[in-house]
Amino acid sequence: MEATNNSTISSIRENRIQKLNDLTDKGINPYPYSYDKNISAAELQKKYKELAAGEETTDTYNVAGRVMAIRNTGMFIDLMDPSGKIQIFSHKENLEPDKMAIIKMLDVGDIVGFSGDVRRTPRGELSIKAKDVKLLSKSLLPLPEKFHGLTDVEIRYRQRYVDMIMNPEVRDTFRKRSLIIQKIREYLCAQGFLEVETPMLHVQAGGASARPFETYHNTLDMHMVLRIAPELHLKRLLVGGVSEKLFEMNRNFRNEGIDTRHNPEFTMIELYQAYVDYNDMMVLLENLVSSVAQDVLGTMVIEYQGQKINLTPPWDRKTMLGAIKEFTGIDFNEYLTVEEAAKQAEKLGIEVEENDSWGKILDKIFEERVEPKLVQPVHILDYPRDISPLAKVHRDNPRLTERFETRINGWEISNAFSELTDPIDQRNRFEAQAREKAMGDEEACGIDEDFICALEHGMPPAGGMGIGIDRLVMLLTNSPSIRDVIAFPTMRPRA
RNA sequence: GGGCUCGUAGCGCAGUUGGUAGCGCAGGAGACUCUUAAUCUUUUGGUCGUGGGUUCGAGUCCCACCGGGCCCA
Numbered sequence: 416m417e418a419t420n421n422s423t424i425s426s427i428r429e430n431r432i433q434k435l436n437d438l439t440d441k442g443i444n445p446y447p448y449s450y451d452k453n454i455s456a457a458e459l460q461k462k463y464k465e466l467a468a469g470e471e472t473t474d475t476y477n478v479a480g481r482v483m484a485i486r487n488t489g490m491f492i493d494l495m496d497p498s499g500k501i502q503i504f505s506h507k508e509n510l511e512p513d514k515m516a517i518i519k520m521l522d523v524g525d526i527v528g529f530s531g532d533v534r535r536t537p538r539g540e541l542s543i544k545a546k547d548v549k550l551l552s553k554s555l556l557p558l559p560e561k562f563h564g565l566t567d568v569e570i571r572y573r574q575r576y577v578d579m580i581m582n583p584e585v586r587d588t589f590r591k592r593s594l595i596i597q598k599i600r601e602y603l604c605a606q607g608f609l610e611v612e613t614p615m616l617h618v619q620a621g622g623a624s625a626r627p628f629e630t631y632h633n634t635l636d637m638h639m640v641l642r643i644a645p646e647l648h649l650k651r652l653l654v655g656g657v658s659e660k661l662f663e664m665n666r667n668f669r670n671e672g673i674d675t676r677h678n679p680e681f682t683m684i685e686l687y688q689a690y691v692d693y694n695d696m697m698v699l700l701e702n703l704v705s706s707v708a709q710d711v712l713g714t715m716v717i718e719y720q721g722q723k724i725n726l727t728p729p730w731d732r733k734t735m736l737g738a739i740k741e742f743t744g745i746d747f748n749e750y751l752t753v754e755e756a757a758k759q760a761e762k763l764g765i766e767v768e769e770n771d772s773w774g775k776i777l778d779k780i781f782e783e784r785v786e787p788k789l790v791q792p793v794h795i796l797d798y799p800r801d802i803s804p805l806a807k808v809h810r811d812n813p814r815l816t817e818r819f820e821t822r823i824n825g826w827e828i829s830n831a832f833s834e835l836t837d838p839i840d841q842r843n844r845f846e847a848q849a850r851e852k853a854m855g856d857e858e859a860c861g862i863d864e865d866f867i868c869a870l871e872h873g874m875p876p877a878g879g880m881g882i883g884i885d886r887l888v889m890l891l892t893n894s895p896s897i898r899d900v901i902a903f904p905t906m907r908p909r910a
Numbered sequence: 911g912g913g914c915u916c917g918u919a920g921c922g923c924a925g926u927u928g929g930u931a932g933c934g935c936a937g938g939a940g941a942c943u944c945u946u947a948a949u950c951u952u953u954u955g956g957u958c959g960u961g962g963g964u965u966c967g968a969g970u971c972c973c974a975c976c977g978g979g980c981c982c983a
Binding site: 422423424426427430484486487488490491493502504522523532536537538540542557558559560561562563565566567568570572573581672674675698712726766866896906907908909 | 954
């Protein structure tokens, strides 16, 4: 990126490069190899919380971080590290002239190490009384304005590092994201789940309904796609018997639109447990999410954009047909043909397309009339068979499957099934999908012969579940856009 | 894909009825030296997203395009 194609920036940059040269002439490496930092800003603040204003100690520490403000021509420097801020007090009484000269050359944005005694200034600011200074990295480009910071969302996304330097809450969000993922992993591993990896490069997209990114392998001379879901490979592992409980937490790629809840690459966890069904998945999800919230936020009652959401188990359960009846008054058990269902949908003002199946129509009604009304966590149970090609038929109703989607704040947070293990039925479902694809549904999946072959070797009954990590992080960090929880969201290159 | 909306100095923002652009911070020079958005003096910096059009004259009005954001499908 050409960041210097203007006069303000280039004059600042030239000025700083001159400083680089001056330092080098003095035998100082402006980009040295290491520094013996032995305390963080936050640790210092905590340790000397009781130190009174005007008090001095003889405790010496080495601190390091980024210069965020310089006052009184270098006498006071705000040094920021990931933990917080510590002030540097530099006075010629305590510093050799050559060290003082280095401090005079510092710019906001430089990364610097200081060594000195802890004191609290008469005005009450905990400080390091610098006795030594070491430039650790010279910055050449200026930071945004110190008071208003960086607010331009486009620059925040394109130059996330600047966003993170200027906005502490952004750093905090990404730390929380990391912690959430760590806690999920710990929770599942403690339950005996084995973390596995399956291919990102697929010959054929499967395991979800979505358009894939397409690519090409040169040596194999083969068209390939980036995976839209790991499901079919994880089930192969279940057939293989590596573990009766396994999960993969990683990226999926879907070649679809971008909005506040969708990024083309996103993080999902998929987990499978042998010998259980979707009922067990509901309990697992409730316990997992609520305990992660407790661990990360210290509470199971979160606030999202002004709305209180209670994650304390157990969560509400509604069947899909029951929820539709609740919010529209229409009982689709009485309208079992596509024609009847379409007529009811049209009465509700919902557009039905020519090839829409019974299940698809119900799904549309659900999305429009029910989903926006759901705020508190709720499992929506028993999805129609024709839109659930990987779920086992419902034991009590052959039109439905044992599938649930969990909604929190109306968003799909999880999608889980009593997994379809019958290879004959699976083939039939795939063939139905293939027919829809042939009729123009670009999201329908094709027939994965090797997957069916795996099922024909016998897959244990299992519950499986996918959980959208980004949306979970949005909820737990009160972030309004998925781009606030993905460090480098997909962007069109700047012209 | 549709609607609304934004783009002016590195950043945060003004810019009147159409008359060739200002403020704050940052940067430079100097002063001060226990400050914390330090202060004071002084000063540099602009292809007003891009390209057309209307006009004597466009940051401003019109059109197209580029790049964002929000909402909808």
